Amino acid sequence: MKDRTLLALWLVAVVAIGFVHDPAWLAALLALVLGLMLALQGGVAWSMAARALAAVALVNVTVSAAYAIWAWTAGESWTTFVLRLNLRVFLLALLALWLTRNIDLVRAVDRWPSIRFLVVIVLGQVRALQRMLGEQRMALVSRSPTRPSLNVRFASAASQVSVALEKTEGRAEALNQGMRARGFFDDRA
């Protein structure tokens, strides 16, 4: 029940945030969410905020810079858009992290078997990927007598992504075959 309520609250919050366009209101909402997280979870809130920031930083900076350059050349204002974009994306990422930390997603969708089924499959894949990326990160540390340069880290990240994609595809295919073997799909269709 608690999980379902929290999931519903999160969904309402995500939709509602989509309707807020004033950066001042978005900043106030962000302050409110951070304040609530600090009150409820203490110092963990800061590490969640840092992770949310790290997760969105690269894409946000790229999009913001591109928009700012375009707006500057077109002689238009860019501050409101850039502020709105960054605050909204950061707020959504923070709420998503809070959600994954605080609810059992499988239990939250318990009432809808099809969705639960999908969630279980996705979480299984996510867990396998997490484990694989963790191993790759540790292997890079283990193999590096000195701190790896940015180039090496880029090469390692690119290789990780390519291996992850290949393995995800392989796992998805194996899963599909496993489900088919167990009669999940209607082979006549």
Added chain:
Amino acid sequence: MTEPEASVRTRPTIELERVSYRYPDGESAIEEVSFSLSPGERVVLLGGNGCGKSTLLKLLDALVVPGSGEIRYCGEAITPRRLRDREWSRRFRGEVGMVFQDPDAMLFNASVAEEIAYGPARLGMPEPLRHAQRWACRFGLEKYLDTPPYRLSGGEKQRLCLACVLACGPRLLLLDEPTANLDPRATGWLIDFLRDQSALTTLVSTQNLSLAGEMGERALILDERGKLLFDGPLDEALGCTELLWQANLAHSHRHRHDDGTEHRHVHVHRNWE
């Protein structure tokens, strides 16, 4: 030999003292494990699925930090502070090599030659590419020098990972289920290779009892809670069915006799033919 020299030779390569570790979700992985590995020792780490063998190897390679207890490398405690010390960390990472169970986790360079040369180059060895060529030849990978590692087969990747680690000249080699991706021929090659490395301290994790006897003289056995169940001669461990049963390393199955009666036997497959 002077006294300090003798003490360096007899000093354990690595020691664990009452080391415990919990996964981030709070579940216990390793509980109060203590042992030490002496220079040149060949040790096999045995245990069933999920008993913490890989985690223990990662603790020894300072990839995860123990929740309690102490790990010492050549008499010096491995602490986050020491690992931040550039010189100490460089020496430690050069002298302790780990081969992961999944070879894909370790390979990220554009070619086999660059992959092997990565470690030696970072250690400042002269002519790392030439050094890499020599190791590639030793491991039968000379025809793949310009090939991207992802194009290799599972067994070739495993050999490449081993070459990458050995090219750095480690003193302690940690191998996580090294035969998991190897066919019997490559497995035989690996066993012979490890046997020839007399100066190297090796710790090999496996649950394959048929191969364990070929990979070391001493056994460490973990139970399913990550506690050290046994530390002693491998022959003694392999001879104790009850111990192996306790560590999930023996299996039991039903036998039906001619008179129709059935009963269960515990079985251990020890011999590799």
